[in-house]
Amino acid sequence: MHVVVVGQGYVGLPLAVYAAEAGHQVVAYDTDVSKIKQLSVGETYIDDIPPERIRRLVDDGSLHPTAEAQDIEPYEIAVIAVPTPLTDGVPDLSHVESAAVALAQALRPGAAVVLESTTYPGTTRNSVGALLQKHSGLCAGQDFHLGFSPERTDPGNPDWNLTNTPKIVAGIDRASLDALCTFYRTFVNRVVPVSGCEEAEYAKLLENTFRHVNIALINEMATLGHELGIDVWESMEAAATKPFGFMKFTPGPGVGGHCLPVDPQYLSWHSRRTLGRRSRFIELADEINADRPLHVVRRITQALNDRKKAVNGAGVLLLGLSYKKNIQDTRESPTVRVVRELVRLGADVRVADPHVPLDAEIPGIPTHQVKRVDCEPSTLAASDVTVLLTDHDRFDYADIATHSAYVLDCRRRLQTLEHVEYL
Numbered sequence: 001m002h003v004v005v006v007g008q009g010y011v012g013l014p015l016a017v018y019a020a021e022a023g024h025q026v027v028a029y030d031t032d033v034s035k036i037k038q039l040s041v042g043e044t045y046i047d048d049i050p051p052e053r054i055r056r057l058v059d060d061g062s063l064h065p066t067a068e069a070q071d072i073e074p075y076e077i078a079v080i081a082v083p084t085p086l087t088d089g090v091p092d093l094s095h096v097e098s099a100a101v102a103l104a105q106a107l108r109p110g111a112a113v114v115l116e117s118t119t120y121p122g123t124t125r126n127s128v129g130a131l132l133q134k135h136s137g138l139c140a141g142q143d144f145h146l147g148f149s150p151e152r153t154d155p156g157n158p159d160w161n162l163t164n165t166p167k168i169v170a171g172i173d174r175a176s177l178d179a180l181c182t183f184y185r186t187f188v189n190r191v192v193p194v195s196g197c198e199e200a201e202y203a204k205l206l207e208n209t210f211r212h213v214n215i216a217l218i219n220e221m222a223t224l225g226h227e228l229g230i231d232v233w234e235s236m237e238a239a240a241t242k243p244f245g246f247m248k249f250t251p252g253p254g255v256g257g258h259c260l261p262v263d264p265q266y267l268s269w270h271s272r273r274t275l276g277r278r279s280r281f282i283e284l285a286d287e288i289n290a291d292r293p294l295h296v297v298r299r300i301t302q303a304l305n306d307r308k309k310a311v312n313g314a315g316v317l318l319l320g321l322s323y324k325k326n327i328q329d330t331r332e333s334p335t336v337r338v339v340r341e342l343v344r345l346g347a348d349v350r351v352a353d354p355h356v357p358l359d360a361e362i363p364g365i366p367t368h369q370v371k372r373v374d375c376e377p378s379t380l381a382a383s384d385v386t387v388l389l390t391d392h393d394r395f396d397y398a399d400i401a402t403h404s405a406y407v408l409d410c411r412r413r414l415q416t417l418e419h420v421e422y423l
């Protein structure tokens, strides 16, 4: 099939690659010229997609990266995988809307358009569908197919990928559902058909809200346990032996990435706007998870105080800039908030992350405030406090344990030692 994938980020690029490998002709469209330049020469910017896979597809012509909307020719399937951020705390659909307008000019009878971006219920039908109709003169359902299929990508997860993760697919009608299921079945092992787009949109918000709320719960349990003098990690492992009715979540320095800090707020906003009702679980989870980086700073302050030192002037080495292990994505990373707060308090902050290039710009931290270093014995030994925020496999944990004066381990990666404390 002739396929267009709009947006070549964490969701769109893997999808374009899997679709091209399945034998489709894929136009990989993104407005970010630098990304398209990289793809065109077979380079990658996503850890899970190695450059060889891109190079092979670009060379044999099945993957055509472009930053020009005019290169979008009539297609059979178009997938929208663009960001759905919050702007001033409110859902911002401008990327989705401009993607729909770009696709409308090449929309022909019989084609299908599917939205993969996470959003509030009704977006597929009321925003994407309406714009496609307005700018193409065609009618959704009658002339073209339309649907929603949420992405479940888990960057850095070596076990679950696009092919072996079941994929929810919904259409505005039976024909749309059938057309989209046929497409996804060419590279996904198990497609889960859902009868309505709104139900599928809601399912994605449910998945992310479930994680957000449960992480908040375990974070709060961890804080309470610590203050009660209980080893919460041991309690957690013990509870996790229950074979039913319990699911293990681990405490940490906060949530990051494009999903958890953002998606539940789409639901919260939608419910306030449509029903005039607050979503109390989401608000509470936001509050608890957003406080975690400050909780880390409070624990650092406490540890320094126990050693008769002040934060002001202390050398603090933070390990991990990305929001989760083994990836380079720093969006909404809790480390950013920890850096800012420590800098405000006068600490001498250094950050090591083997996945994030030393010269990368980190949104939220002015370049002069982040001293980027490698995690080496001398750097560890020169710091008053080492804080393990992201437990990348590439860190040398023996070095960290041996050469640090004190470690605050936010991931329980190190063994119990006198100079190691867990968050």
Ligand SMILES: NC(=O)c1ccc[n+]([C@@H]2O[C@H](COP(=O)([O-])OP(=O)(O)OC[C@H]3O[C@@H](n4cnc5c(N)ncnc54)[C@H](O)[C@@H]3O)[C@@H](O)[C@H]2O)c1
Pocket: 006, 007, 008, 009, 010, 011, 012, 029, 030, 031, 032, 035, 081, 082, 083, 084, 095, 096, 098, 099, 102, 116, 117, 118, 119, 151, 152, 153, 154, 155, 258, 259, 263
């Ligand atoms: N990253 C994840 O783990 C993940 C998981 C599931 C769902 N999602 C959802 O998928 C969507 C995309 O997320 P992402 O992480 O891939 O974002 P991303 O920022 O990595 O990639 C989005 C890309 O879209 C491009 N873009 C923006 N507007 C465009 C336009 N009008 N036309 C063409 N390209 C455009 C951007 O330049 C960017 O390269 C979001 O709604 C997100 O919530 C993300």
